[in-house]
Amino acid sequence: MSSEKSYSSSWIEENKERFIKISDRIWELAELGLIELKSSKLLADELRENGFTVELGVAGMPTAFVATWGKGRPVIGIMGEYDALPGLSQKKTSAKAPLVSGKPGHACGHNIHGTSGMAATLALKKTMEKCGVEGTIRFFGCPAEENFSGKVFMVRDGYFNDLDAAISHHPGSMNAATLKSTLAVNSAKFHFYGRAAHAGGSPDQGRSALDAVELMNVGVNFLREHVIQDARIHYTIEKGGEQPNIVPSYARSWYYVRAPERDQLQFIYDWVVDIAKGAAMMTRTELKHEFMGGLYNVIPNRTISELIAGNMRVIGTPEYSDEELKFAKEIAKSIPTDMKIEQLRKSTRPGWEKLIDKLIDDEAPDPWREGEVSHGSTDVGDVSWQTPTVEFSTATCVLGTPGHSWQFVAQSGVGLGHKSLIFAAKVMAATAIDLFLNENLLDKAKREYKKRVEGKEYTSPIPPETKPPLDIWNRSA
Ligand SMILES: [Zn+2]
Numbered sequence: 001m002s003s004e005k006s007y008s009s010s011w012i013e014e015n016k017e018r019f020i021k022i023s024d025r026i027w028e029l030a031e032l033g034l035i036e037l038k039s040s041k042l043l044a045d046e047l048r049e050n051g052f053t054v055e056l057g058v059a060g061m062p063t064a065f066v067a068t069w070g071k072g073r074p075v076i077g078i079m080g081e082y083d084a085l086p087g088l089s090q091k092k093t094s095a096k097a098p099l100v101s102g103k104p105g106h107a108c109g110h111n112i113h114g115t116s117g118m119a120a121t122l123a124l125k126k127t128m129e130k131c132g133v134e135g136t137i138r139f140f141g142c143p144a145e146e147n148f149s150g151k152v153f154m155v156r157d158g159y160f161n162d163l164d165a166a167i168s169h170h171p172g173s174m175n176a177a178t179l180k181s182t183l184a185v186n187s188a189k190f191h192f193y194g195r196a197a198h199a200g201g202s203p204d205q206g207r208s209a210l211d212a213v214e215l216m217n218v219g220v221n222f223l224r225e226h227v228i229q230d231a232r233i234h235y236t237i238e239k240g241g242e243q244p245n246i247v248p249s250y251a252r253s254w255y256y257v258r259a260p261e262r263d264q265l266q267f268i269y270d271w272v273v274d275i276a277k278g279a280a281m282m283t284r285t286e287l288k289h290e291f292m293g294g295l296y297n298v299i300p301n302r303t304i305s306e307l308i309a310g311n312m313r314v315i316g317t318p319e320y321s322d323e324e325l326k327f328a329k330e331i332a333k334s335i336p337t338d339m340k341i342e343q344l345r346k347s348t349r350p351g352w353e354k355l356i357d358k359l360i361d362d363e364a365p366d367p368w369r370e371g372e373v374s375h376g377s378t379d380v381g382d383v384s385w386q387t388p389t390v391e392f393s394t395a396t397c398v399l400g401t402p403g404h405s406w407q408f409v410a411q412s413g414v415g416l417g418h419k420s421l422i423f424a425a426k427v428m429a430a431t432a433i434d435l436f437l438n439e440n441l442l443d444k445a446k447r448e449y450k451k452r453v454e455g456k457e458y459t460s461p462i463p464p465e466t467k468p469p470l471d472i473w474n475r476s477a
Pocket of ligand 1: 108109110145170
């Protein structure tokens with residue numbers, strides 16, 4: 001390991017209790033997207049107190065911020081998230097038990113996401129000062145990844161324009177910097193307005209908005225046969241009326257449409273909107289179509305992914321105490337083996353069969369999944385269209401842990417999560433050091449990025465006049 005990387009790793013190790021405390025505090029706060037006021041402040045204050053210039057409330061979101069230190073090129077970005085998920089509150093126990101029933105929980109480990117990035121950012125400043133490394137380091141505090149995709153607004157407003165590369169860490173069940181892409185997505189609400197009437201006495205007078213919602217869903221369900229295999233269409237009915245003896249005058253559905261490329265997505269999305277219009281015509285109701293937001297697919301980067309995998313191996317994956325292993329074994333009992341096997345198979349990791357009997361991933365394999373698409377979506381995708389970008393994962397959870405689950409919440413707040421956080425911070429700092437110090441590597445990453453986006457264009461999926469939906473948690477049904 002180079003002296004710069006040894007220095008940053010030791011510095012993170014010496015200061016780890018401070019970072020674990022911050023991560024645990026964000027875990028306890030479990031604030032929802034766009035209202036992560038205390039969580040974002042914790043991270044922003046820490047960076048400001050350590051000499052960073054912090055711009056808080058960027059891109060129209062009070063909980064979005066950019067912290068900068070250094071001067072000149074290269075400019076390396078590190079991203080952090082800190083939003084929780086609704087209804088997933090959970091204690092730090094190996095059995096399902098909400099901490100506060102019905103409240104949010106960190107079921108995607110974003111308490112670690114934000115803190116690992118911040119710890120790496122602070123370590124980079126210390127290392128650059130100590131070792132005389134030139135360049136600028138920028139930490140992006142990114143709100144609302146889970147619902148309103150804060151990064152897309154930050155990208156649209158130009159905050160990622162001058163980066164040479166960007167790195168992000170996400171808690172997971174594997175140590176992995178893969179080359180997979182994700183699905184582009186559009187999110188929209190369909191409001192139908194009809195006419196109320198007595199459903200028994202005078203239904204002929206009524207025009208049912210719920211009929212329109214149902215007919216739209218039927219139409220879309222028939223559409224499924226005629227879209228590409230990798231597409232995904234899903235919906236909920238948010239509002240379906242009041243009670244059976246009133247013809248519903250208002251009903252609303254919420255749709256996500258996903259596909260590997262934006263043009264494929266647009267084709268399907270336009271068809272879904274046409275079906276909604278057809279449903280309104282069939283029921284003589286009125287349609288209001290509310291576009292909620294969209295995301296691009298992820299552009300992977302092999303050059304940076306290989307650096308990350310290499311740094312993981314040099315730094316060494318975490319070792320666990322007896323107490324941590326005991327907790328891991330207990331929590332693993334709640335995960336059915338068939339579910340674990342399916343998750344491992346789906347990961348397509350070379351030799352995944354060998355992981356079936358393993359509790360925690362303790363390897364750091366070379367990047368894989370080139371040309372594959374995972375069927376989720378992330379706003380890291382939009383950043384990856386601006387600059388060479390990699391989001392890697394470290395093992396926060398036992399193998400087989402489902403995403404967005406109570407098991408994920410529990411593990412993100414205990415020793416397993418803490419070790420993952422510190423390991424990830426060291427890996428991120430080391431990878432940024434590689435990019436700061438080795439111009440050839442950075443050029444290689446940039447050439448690769450240019451090749452991957454060649455002939456394609458990024459246009460923000462969000463219209464210029466659209467503002468982040470800051471009032472979302474106060475809106476009445
Ligand atoms: Zn997440």
